[in-house]
Amino acid sequence: MPFEIVTKRYIREARAEETRRLKVEGKIVNIGTGAGNEIQLDGLGVSINHARIEKKEDNTYELTDLGSSDETYVNNNLVSKLILIDNDEIKIGSYVLILKLPASPEEIPTILVSQIEGIEPETPEDERILKESKIKYVSRYQLSKSILNKTSLSILGLAIIVILTIYWILDDDTEAFSPGKLSDAHTQFNKDCGKCHTIAWEIVPNNACLECHEVNPHKENEHFTPVCVQCHFEHKGNPVLADLDNDSCTQCHSELLTKGYIPSSTYHRYITDFDSDHPEFAVLVRSLNQNGDTARVRLNDQKNLEDKTPIKLNHDVHLQPGLRGPNGPENLTCENCHNVDANGEYMLSIEYESHCSRCHTLEFDLRFGDEVVPHETTDIVRDFLNKSYTEYAVKNSTRLGLAGDSNALRQWVSLRVKESEDVLYRKQKCGECHILEEEALINAGLPEVVKPKIPERWFPHSSFDHELHAKNLNLSCDSCHMDVLTSESTTDVLLPSINTCIECHSSKGGAKTECVFCHQYHERNRNVTIEVTESLEEILERE
Amino acid sequence: MYEDENVLNYNNRFWFKIFIISLVLLIISYIFYAYYQRNPNGANFVGLLYGVLGLLAILLLMYYGIRKRTYNTTFGTLKGWLSFHIYIGVLTLVIVPMHAGFKFGINVHTLSFLLMAIVVLSGLFGTYFYINFPVKFTKYGKELLYDEFDDEINKFINQMYILSKKKSKFFVQKCEEAISYGVPKGQKAWQIIFNIGSKNATSESDYLTQINKDLHKIQESERDDYQRLAVLSLQKIELQNRFLAQMRIKNILEVWLYIHLPVSFAMLVALTIHIVSVIYYNGFSMFIP
Structure with missing residues (x-):
């Protein structure tokens, strides 16, 4: 059963109304902006698939809104589904559709489609005025048309950063470019970057460091000598620059080469960590000759490990209870003879008068x-x-x-x-x-x-703090010097082996294992003269 | 292919998988790095490696802006690039702090990271809006097209103007009021986001009541046209309100881009200053392992 669709359209240019007639086969008439609709409308308020008029079995005509995002009105009432009667006025967007039902079911129903009449300009002058006074409403609400659009905001952002940078440079606010706080010793230089950064676009040269720091070379035949800042990282949160990572040492000592890429024959060649592959300690002992010459013997070298110091001492006897003293029997302890230096680090020499x-x-x-x-x-x-x-x-x-x-x-x-x-x-x-x-x-x-010439330092290439271990950690002497209570011979070497230290100084033990904790790359003899630009109070106040 | 494939699960979640794998590798590498390097920072070789990785990521992220505007290329799909842009963008939030050894200060270096973080976070908001945009928008009716809307509103204004021709002074005055009602004098794009200066329902209702009340002041011969004017006025207000509601949502949804893009450029400058200042003070030798 067909529908007849009569469309009335006002042709602006001709200032006249045009009528089109169209017959549609089937029982359904679809309405919307989409090309597949029998009644194709356009403009605001019309969805792609807006509504549908369907002839039912009982010869009634049902209007269904197809869930459009716009609305459908029948006789000015909002509807979603409705059985239409003759002359019902359907309003969709700016269009009015009037259903003309036939007197008998055999006749064809007609749908009159017309656009809600606009009032058209009467004269060309009116048209000109209206064209000129056309309001650009949308652009007033578009962010892209705002003065604060993406381009202007981008320029603003760029300008802020550039101005800020220029300000920092002109204000000499070098901290703005500093990646982090200076080490404790260098805080006195404050903003004087040129003190160390003497050459632009280059790494801090050694001579900038040597202005204040007097250091001795590590080993003359070392494979290469790193520049100071290769190991001592400033501005990286290290309060002490000498507090280095193992990397600084193992870059060479993990496979030790001497000049000319010759593998070292003097020192242990492969050391990566203290608790994994560090060799047994080498103790300084007197040689067999009587010239006071010394030699380094590893503590696990039982064959050669013998202290030839020309002195007679029996620790076992001295530590026996009830030893005969000037005022009667007494019990000696280690501290009666062994005393730490003023820094609490090393044992002082044994002196006859004192001990x-x-x-x-x-x-x-x-x-x-x-x-x-x-x-x-x-x-x-x-x-x-x-x-x-x-x-x-x-x-x-x-x-x-x-x-x-x-x-x-x-x-x-x-x-x-x-x-x-x-x-x-x-x-x-x-x-x-x-x-x-x-x-x-x-x-x-x-x-x-024969002069005893007892070595002052048994481990000349490492540092140790006796007081830290004895007092702070509450360790007794024989915790480390384990054989001392039973030693009867001067030739006994009573120093602790690496295994004793590793009990604590390992990833398992938790104590430090960094190379620099015991070893030094540079000799300690420094003659430092620093030009102080700030008082201590000023530094503290600034900090 | 996912039924509801979007930019996040594009191409069988390819970039999401890359993101997860990269994240895991980065975290594992950093655990080793931090274990062996007591004081991780941006100046050592591994730290610099993270830095170079971050820089490459940023440059590729910025390339998306170029790729978006290049139409005659087959260098990956645009959706694929956007998916990459989102996931790798988030990854930079991890790479850059790793480069710095998670050390921050009040300086240009941290500033560039902060700007980057703002860019990434605004981008995440953008992603959320991008995915949910159509769902939210349908609440406010069919999307109005800009050109269509301007034509439509001008139709009302034209009709009002023509109605006012050869009418009494009072009619013309009421017509001008109706034409200008709700038409902003200047730019209101940012104001509507915060609902500043928009007309509320009460003032609209008062205005429409007043139009009806003024009917009796209109001379008999102009009353029919005045009623047409009242209907036009009502329709125009309805249309304006619908448009404003949509524009407000549209602008809110776009705000992230007005942060994302300008801050990206600011970040790029800050990043350049960071790199230049670092090389100025340390030279290129720091890149040598």
Whole structure:
């Protein structure tokens, strides 16, 4: 069953109305802007598939809004679905559709389509005025047409950053370009970037550092010498620049080469970490020769590990309870002999006067009571004895029957000196601890006491803090020097092995394992002169 | 192919997978880096590597702006590039702090990162709007086309103007009021976002009531036209309101782009200053491992 669609359209140019007639086959008439619709409308308020008129079985005509985003009105009432009656006025957008139903079902229904009449300009002058006064409404609400559009905002953003940068440069606000805080020692330079950055577009040169820092080379034959800033990163949050990562060291020591890419034959070649592949410690011990020469022997080298220091000491005896002391039995501890330096780091040398003389006294003759010979070389001791006995003989010449007889007096003195020297050198007074050189005795009449020359530092290439370990961590001496309580021989080397340290200094133990924690790349002897531009108060205030 | 494929799950979530793999690799690499490098920072080789990676990512992200405007190319689909743009953009929020060893300060270096973060976050808002835009918009009727709307509103104005011809002074005055009602004098694009200066329902209702009240002041011969004017006025207001509601949403949805794009340029300048200043003070030798 067809529909007849009568469309009335006003042709503006012709100022006349045009009528078109169209027959549509089927029971459904679709309405919308889409090309597939039987009634195609355009303009605002019309959806692509807007509505549908359908002839039902009972010969009624049903209007259905197809869920359009716009609205459908019938006789000015909003509808979604409605059975239409004759002359119902359907309003969609600016269009009015009137359904003319036939008198009998056999006849064709008609849909009159017309646009809501606009009032058209009457004269060309009106048209001109309206054209000129046309309002551009949309652009007033478009962000892209706003003064704050993407282009202007982009220019504004660029300008802010550029102006800010120029301001920083002109204001000499170098902190704005600084990637981070300076190290503690360098905070005094404040904004004086040129102090270190002496050359633009280049890395900080070594001579900028050497202006203040006097350092010695690491090893003359090292494969390459890194520039200072290759290891010491400034502006990176390190309060101390010498506090380095292992990378700085392992860049060479992980596969140690010397100049000319020659593998090192002197040092351990492969070290990457303390608790994984660091070699056993090498201790400094006296060589077999008597020139005081030293050699480094690893603590696991049992064959060569022997301390040849010419001194006699038995730790076991000294640490026995109830040891005979000057005032009766006493118990000695490590601290009686071993004392740390002012920094609390290293043990001070053992001195006879401080550590031994209280028990190991050097009395030489009962005539002199508690008076002792000086702890000096044998010729000084002889001078002392000569002087002491001469004064004694002169003072007691009458009682000794030497009055007026200088030869007898000299002879008497000579005999007493010899007797005392016998006591000192033959009856284990000096020899109890020292090695006496007998050949010297033959030649000069006096023995030569071999100087012990105990090494001040057993591990010369590492640092250690005794006080930190003993006091802060509450470790006893034998926690690390484990064999000391049973050691009976001076040749025992009682230093802790790397395994003792690794118990704590490892990823498992939690204590530091960084190379620089024990080792130094540069020698410590510094002669630093820094031109201070700020007082401490000023620095603190600024910080 | 997903039934509702959008930019996030484009091409079987290809860039999402790349994003996840890259993120995991970056995190693992950083864990190792931070473990072996006690003080991670942007000046060592690995830190610089992250920096170069971040720079490359930023340059590729900015290339999207060019690719978007290049129509005669087959260098990846535009949707693919947008998907890359979103996921790799988020990845820079991880790469750049890794480059800096998660150290920030009050300086141009951190400024460039902050600007980058603003760009990325505004982009994420944009992505959200991009995906949800059609859903939200249907609430306010069919999308009005700009040209169509200007024509439509001018039709009302024209009709009002023609109605006012050869009419009494009072009629003309009422007509001019109707024409200018709700027509902004200047730019209101940003104001409508915050609902500043827009007419509320009460003032509109008062205005329409007043038009009807004024009917009796109109001489008998002009009353029919005046009623037509009242209907036109009502229709014009309805149309304006619908348009304003849509434009407000449209502008709100576009605001992110007015942050994203300008801040991108500012970030690019800050980034350039960052790179130039770093090389100025350290030279190129820092790039040598």
